[in-house]
Amino acid sequence: MEAKALRRIFLNFYKERGHIIVPSSSLVPKDDPTLLFTTAGMVQFKPLYAGAIPLPYKRATSCQKCLRLSDLEKVGFSPKYCTFFEMLGNFSFGDYFKKEALIWAWELLTEVFKIDKKRLYVSVFKEDDEAYNIWHKVIGLEEKRIYRLGEEDNFWGPAGGVGACGPSSEIYYDLGEEFGCQKATCGPGCSCERFLELYNIVFPMYDQQPDGKRLPLKNRGIDTGMGLERLAMVVQNKKTIFETDLFAFLIDKIMTILPGTEDKKPFYYITADHMRALTFAIADGVLPANEGRGYVLRLLLRRVLIYYYKFFKQLPEKPFLYLLPSEICENYGDFYPELKENVNKIPLIIKEEEERFLLTLKKAISKWEEVVSKAKLKKERILTGDTLFFLHDTFGLNIEIMEELAKEENLLLDKEGFLKRLNERKRVEQKPLILISKGEPINFVGYQELVTESEVVYFQKVSDDEYELSINPTPFYCEKGGQVGDWGKIVYNGEEFPVVDSYYRYGVPIQKIKTNKEVDLLFKKVRAEVDKERREEISRAHTATHLLHRALKEVLGKEVRQEGSLVDCGRLTFDFNFFRPLKKEELRLIEEVVFSKILENLKVEKYFSLPLEEAKKMGAIALFLEEYGPKVNVIKIGDFSIEVCGGTHVDYTSEIALFKIVDECGVKSGIRRISAYCGKRAYLLFVSKYERVERIKAELKTTEEEIIKKIKELNENLKEKERKRNKLIEHLLPLLKKNLSGIKMKELEVIIEDFSFLEKDEIRRLCDLLKKESNKLAIFLKKNKERVEFIILSTAKFSALKLAKALGNFLEGGGGGRNDLAEGGGKLKSLSEIKAFIFKEISLWQ
Template sequence: MTGREIREKYLKFFEERGHQILPSASLIPHNDPSILWTAAGMVPFKPFFTGQAVSEYKRVTTCQKCIRTPDIEVVGRTARHHTFFEMLGNFSFGDYFKEKAIPWAWEFVTEHLGLPKEKLWITIYLDDDEAFEIWHKVVGVPAERIVRMGKDTNFWEIGVGPCGPCSEIYVDLGEARGCGSPDCRVGCDCDRFLEIWNLVFIQFFRDEEGNYSPLKNKGIDTGMGLERVASVLQNVASNFDTDLFREIMDYTADLAGQKYGQNENIDLALKVIADHCRAVTFAVGDGALPGNEGRGYVIRRLLRRAVRFGRVLGVKEPFLYKVSQAVIQQMQTAYPELKQKAEHILRVISTEEERFLETLAAGSDILSALISEAKAAGASEISGDDAFKLYDTFGFPLELTQEIAGEQGLGVDVDGFAAAMEEQRKRARSARQETEYLSEKGVMYKALREELGENRFMGYGTLTTDSNVLALLKDGLQEISAEAGEEVEIILDVTPCYAESGGQVADIAVLRGKDVEVEITSVSRPVEGLIVHRGKVLSGVLKRHDAVKVEVAKVRRQDIARNHSATHLLHKALKEVLGEHVNQAGSLVEPDRLRFDFTHYAAVTPEELARIEALVNEAVLANLPIEVFETSLAKAKEMGAAALFGEKYGKQVRVVKMGEFSMELCGGTHLTSTAEVGLFKIVNETSVGAGLRRIEAVTGLGVLRHLAAKEAQLQEVAAVIKSPIHELVRRAEGLVQHNKALEQEIENLRNKLAKSEVQEILGQVQQIKGVPVLAAVVAAPDMDNLRGMVDMLRDKLGSGVILLGSAAGEKVNLVAAVTKDLLSRGLHAGNLVKEIAKVVGGGGGGRPDMAQAGGKEPAKLQEAITKVASVVEAQIK
């Protein structure tokens, strides 16, 4: 049975039992900053298990794409470790429980997958007698094949929140796959007993003190690893030998002119490349981009590791984007977003791959310098720290460093490398955050919502409501009243205030009641169905159950709506001008500006920016009607409405349509006509990461303020250079030309002075053990001039050692050179300048023939120059 057939069979099985098939959620968790990746099938449904949100469906089934990265280094070395994998799951939110989940699991694995019943073993939690009864009496599993296990393996919980016991299904793969121990049984670390499915019974709530209380609405959360099941059904020894990997591995092998199954190192490289390329392809498709931190760093590390293993195959040109094409080809039926994003995915991967190959070249230069330094110092090996820096900074595998160093007769401190690697792992482990289902504060808000009921947002149609105060909170505790000067959280039955979400900032408002006035400064939605207002009581006393009137700041709301509507026009214009690969990657909508992040591979040119700005303003001046309506998600997609990638939408969605120009799903507040935007002006375009750009813009009165500021700047410049505004360009060009002429004249004078000084200091050459040595303090304004003087002196000397120093303000510059004929005598410019720099409170280094350094104590420069002779004498062999 192929991986595709297993996937389809599983989803169909649960669909026939009343489950809604949902597409896989994005690998980038939506609205969950506590985790980097979607690492399990239940992650997208966390709010439903916690009660933070209510699912439209009681029963759901998915095939969820997942990424886990704690064991990157062992991928390919074991049969089961992966960074990217697919998790089949069925979920119940307060509907069925163990009585259905257990028999269905048994039916599927025995009747639909055809696994022999006598090969299956079951684990349950120690005291879960209910599960035992169902497995034994209802399903018919012999009692001796049901194993009770402890909390560490068979009880699921993470911090505060819903939790419960687990039950797992294991397959006995036979004695030949075992460890040979007479004690080998379920739970052994060997490969004989393979867990394929875990059923989690969400039935308790764990509080901060560690107490467990039964949940009113119990849940089911199951996970079956597709790759593992495929390995059993295809009767292969490892997940990598299934069709899910072999197609990609065979493609890579053909690309490299290699064969799988003939060489251990080649096999390892093919496995790592297949695994990492799957992860990178899917992650980039979901909006992740290579970077230096967070998930961007994970992508960069996986991609670079795959490229490095390409060298094991003998591939030194960019190739990973081709492997990615094979991944897309294989997986696009199950995950159609891969095909839609193919151009973007391949562009990102090929760009990053080319950059890394350049980095590898730079690393080779660094390693050459380290080898020269080690030889000059009489060392027999490259230090572990240096080898690790090459690995961590430039992506050099230890094996490559050992190979290159070995060619030069040097070893590598492998133990030191391992120690540095372990230190990094410790730092990574300590930095890894524990993921909680729901924070303590979230639990409190959820309880409030259950107590008070959901409150309603009325602000799409009105900026004023008559409301009732349902609750007041101070420091997380409910209060009866709040007096003037106190800050308080307020929960109303209805509100016109927009809670911050989707990049749009919250409204501010005034709440007035009998003899009381409150300034609302922020509005949030901590759990679905509950809007919380934070404010300060300005006068009087606000009491629970007060009848109040709430008024949103109208002008500010209108300014926000201008900027929000403008982001929709901008998004469409970007696609028109730059291409369909452009997608929104984040936004900020405030009253005085908008910020829009989007995927693109290069800086947007001034000409492109002008076209984008013109397109938006054309749409503004066209006075297009802005229609807002609700419809089904399927209907919205059929109409061509753009959705924010990775966003989770319910059955009913809100569509914002601007004439025939733009149509997007959006929950924000908008204008009624594009003409109300007034004007649109881009004020900045920058990079915010690899393949990620940012545009900042203003609208309406913000444009007038921007233009007024620019005009004031022009007036100021005109006054400074004494020119009318209409002649500024001509006058500025004249000044630039005049300035260039003066700079050239100064440079010519400097060169004459330098030549003169060079002739003068040549008389200071001294002989040390037959080596001409010249050390002097000179007048050079910067490092470039100092290097120029050293070059001239080296040409004049022909053979010798030179070290020049100059003081520039509070800084000291040092440059050293050793002519190539003297390198064999142990002389090393990098080591020389590093030693001399210590005298002036600095540091530096470089190649054996040329190096530079800096310092911060100009008063000690002469002392440093005096020391040159003794350092050179010590170096000479």
């Protein structure tokens, strides 16, 4: 019976018994800060048990998407564990209780799904006589098939530590002695794999509070859960969930991409499981990140690539995980339509994340192997916290990944030392800022005034030539909301002190001044002057950012939202959610929309200190509201744009003058970035480009209209010369091969040659010619003024990879590749030094 039939039959079974079929909720729990992900079917029903909302129904059934990492280490090695799973469940809210729940569960498994009763066992909470008697006296199960277990096994919940919980009864399926521990005491609750937890029936009776106290639950009821994967394993008579039709199609696809032997099955299982989890989570709006839910996704993807390295003893040559989500969406999309809606987006997000980590991983693995090698030489079994922190901070190896790698090397990790270093970096080491003032709040007047007469209320030397101060009132805008801080000067008794930065510290506006003199300005009356020209350029950039935001929505769609920004002097960057690079035509259109609004000379209206609710009623787009508090500023640009914003702006859009997009790129999965210039900076960009064109015209001795034609002609000439060179190389390489001679070291012929006059791909072609030769180890060098690169070919049992790593270390560089072909490079050394090192290494290894 196919899994989709099992899913349908389960839901219809309970529908016929008065249950409402409720669709799966998102993997991201709604209004539940206690959970990163939905971990059980009852999560979306927690308010119903607690009586927090009116009951829309008293009976419900669902097939819920769930994601748990509690058994992550066992995934792929155990027949029953996975991270993402579908939980079938039936629920009662103040309606039926234990008797109906247990009778229906038994009927469903034995009469509908036809599971062999002889292989089913049950457990109850040790104090739950009622459930025990229902199983024995009502259903007729023999006493020897009913187990009384403790709270660890038969008291469930609550999900997230608070909410509905209670005793439970579980139905187990006996997989057979081959899965067991062979102990006489083996039975339900045993830690071995023999007895599969199949159907868990929970009796929610208590509402657990944050302090651990259990109060009576307002709507006592039933909460059940049965993993579809495990049910399919039993009904389809498979030895593992990964052999069921829920995974088989995906594992077939993985094995087509990466053929392998039986011993690599755990890798295929882990990949299939983690990719299901990633695909479903991304479809529900989660993106890979360094914290929270995004960290879980990043960890799962990186685990797959680490296990590839562990099982295949090398890193993948190119990304492959992004090829799998389309298969998952196709197979699950009928029941979960959000997959088909995101089928184009999900592979793009995974591919970008995969490519970025592979680039890092190559360096990280090389450094990891170096660290492990040094530890073994020193006979150290524990990697220190400092070492782990270095690998984490410099190469992006998180602690979970290092634990996986350490197992292979029989090494232990100083996790406590690592966490201590990590916390030290996070800890703010600055002392609290104490203002010596008259109890008055610092008044920012910089929206209206750029010059003020002020009093210094805080003054502190921070380095040999730098002081921090705070003045009241202040015209200086401090860095906030993506806008950089003002520069300017502080004038005291005719002496000027340049202000080089403005920022907040503990909510207090701070200016940093530079002077080589010893001064004390505390309580002094000073004149504060903002750099007017710089402020105007920043204001141009900030108003242009608002225009760009609205233009993106018009061109790409209303779903585009801001994910971050930088507003600087005449330049800006704007991050937004989008899942592919923008086309040239789209960028041109966005520019045209922005520039048209500049030409329209729209009035920029500024509303200060409005109540947040009033701003919302105006239709203002609110971004990062936590930065603003109950009172906000609103910037309205004609009828084109209206946003909550605390930054500085021009009065009319024509003051921006010019606007030019200079770059568009990806910054992380699903997030794009546009960089642009405006105002004087854009003008200088155009002047620079014009002058460059003039120089090109003079160099090529042509007109502006003929530049492209001239460049094409030059390119054709270069290509023709390249073709001629290639023909010469075709004749040259066989001659070079013929004249190669090496030194015999036992059965190995070692060839070392400097081929700096060849390109690297030409040296590789020479290696191809040598591949059919036997017992040769060829090391070909290519030098420039500062570095030497090498390519090593081995047609013997000697490892080219091993020599590449050693030679790379000798050259203070690196090396990598395969056992038959490897490459690397490092600092320039003489040919004689390199030869001496190579011969010494070979003699040590022979």
